[in-house]
Amino acid sequence: MQINSLPSEFKTARPILQTIEGAGFEAYFVGGSVRDTILKDPIHDVDIATSAYPSEVKALFHKTVDTGIKHGTVMILDHHHKYEVTTFRTESGYQDFRRPDKVTFVRSLSEDLKRRDFTVNALALKEDGTVVDLFSGLNDLAQHVLRAVGSPEERFHEDALRMMRAVRFASKLDFTIEKQTEAAIQHHAKLLQKIAVERIRVEFEKMMMGQNPLKGVRYFLETGLYAYCPRLNGQKKALSRMLGLNASLQLANETQVWLFVCRILGLSAQACPTFLKAWKTSNDLNQAVKAGLTFLEALDNQTVNAHLLFQTGERYLKEALTVQKIFDVSFDPDQYLVAYKKLPIKSSKELAINGRDLITTHLVTPGPDLGRVLTALQEGVLNGTYQNQSSELISAAKTMLTNKEESD
Known part of the structure; x- marks a missing residue:
């Protein structure tokens, strides 16, 4: 196969390959960028594989960084671009079911490609646009099939994360997983316990954001992978929803x-923070999910009010409304977006007065009363009791503090 019009990302990187080839070595674009180019999808990282050993690559370029020299990877810095160039290699060992115990540099493209995960990712591209296909990856691309390179049992035993990559690619590409590959995932699903949660989470998130996430979910459930993910064992019925x-x-x-x-x-x-903590998500994400769930629970109970809209904030509100629409296609989110936009203030910073104003007018001293008054004024503005004007809020604060003194 010949690609006559290369994406700009490849065109920019062609001089790197040409320099390596000019020194008598082989060099190819490899991996997902080649696959996505053939599928006419946007490409991201441009990876280069070569028969040149790391020291030989470094000798050809002025600026390099040893990003993964132990595994044969050198980063080339060229005109504000960064390219990772990796020597052809074989791998062996895999005692932790993730990383090889031994890496051996080789001169053979075939030896390098046969260690890769799936045939559609085992394609190589010459700088002139010629596609090198040693494992029928082009046919699998045409048939929209995801197939392990060589023995799927061996590929998943080498790197158990590849099983999650399989269901992720099924979703991302809307591909069908070939039967033997699927059976091998089911057979080795338990090995997922050997993989770091952070790695699993990334693949799971990508699966859920693919072009056909339900296809990925179906494989995720049918192969049993879900049972070896944090707090999902025993949840097949719920996940099947x-x-x-x-x-x-x-x-x-x-x-x-x-x-x-x-x-x-x-x-x-x-309950969500405990669940999310098991997946080792960030504090910012946990806060966003908790805020969204709080809003959706109020939506369920028909108790949404100005205070809740204010507390949720526009960003989290939009995320919650998007998710609600998935569960109820007839749901109209506009009324809540309009209600939010009509709020007199959308953050505490927009309140017409602040703590310093209350202190400098000698209404209150720093302490618990200051916070209580500001909170009450904010609530009053949100529910329409007060206009967001400094004079009116100062007057309201005086009344609050006078009443408090009398009650004390």
């Missing part, structure tokens, strides 16, 4: 993914 939702399901970011998953599992805003 996803398969009955709108087939056009699309999630745009990690917040939507975890908000959606928590709703599927029936987790409350109070």
Whole structure:
């Protein structure tokens, strides 16, 4: 196969390959960028593989960084671009079911490609646009099939994370997993316990944000991978609810993914932090999901008010409304977006007075009363009791403090 019009990312990197080839070595674009180019999808990272050993690569370029020299990877810095160039290699050992115990540099492209995960990722591209296909990856691309390179049993035993990559690619590419490959995932699913949660989480999130996430979810459930993910064992029935939702399901970011998953599992805003902590998600994401769930619970109970809209904030509100629309296609989020936009203030910083104003007017001294008054004024502005004007708020504060003194 010949690609006549290379993406700009490849055109920019062609001089790197030409320099390596000019020195008598082989060099190719490899991996997902080649696959996505053939599928006419946007490409991201440009990876280069070569028969040149790391020391030989470094001798050809002025600026290099030893990013992964132990495994044969050298980063080349060229005109504000960074390219990772990796020597052809074989791997062996894999005692931790993730990383090879031994890496051996080789001169053979075939030896390098046969250690890769799936045939559609084992394609190489010459700088002139010629595709090198040693494992029928082009045919699998045409058939929209995901197939392990060589023995799927060996590939997954070498690196158990490849099983999650399989269900992720099924979703991302909308491909069908070939039967023997799927059977091998089912057979080795338990090995997922050997993989770091952070690695699993990244693949899971990408699966949920693919073009056909329900296909990925189906494989995730049918192969049993779910049972070896944090707090999902025993949740097949709940997770299967996803398969009955709108087939056009699309999630745009990690917040939507975890908000959606928590709703599927029936987790409350109070219970979600424990679940998310098991997945080692960030504090910012945990806060976003908790805020979204709090809003959705109020939506369920028909108790949404100005205070809740204010506390949720526009960003989290939009994420929650997007997820609600997935569960209820007839749901109209506009009324809540309009209500939010009509709020007199959208953050505490927009309140017409602050603590310093109350202190300098000698209404109150620093302490608990200051916080209580500001909170009461904020609530009063939100519910329409007060206009957000400094004179009116100062007067309201005086009244509050006078009443407090009298009651004391």
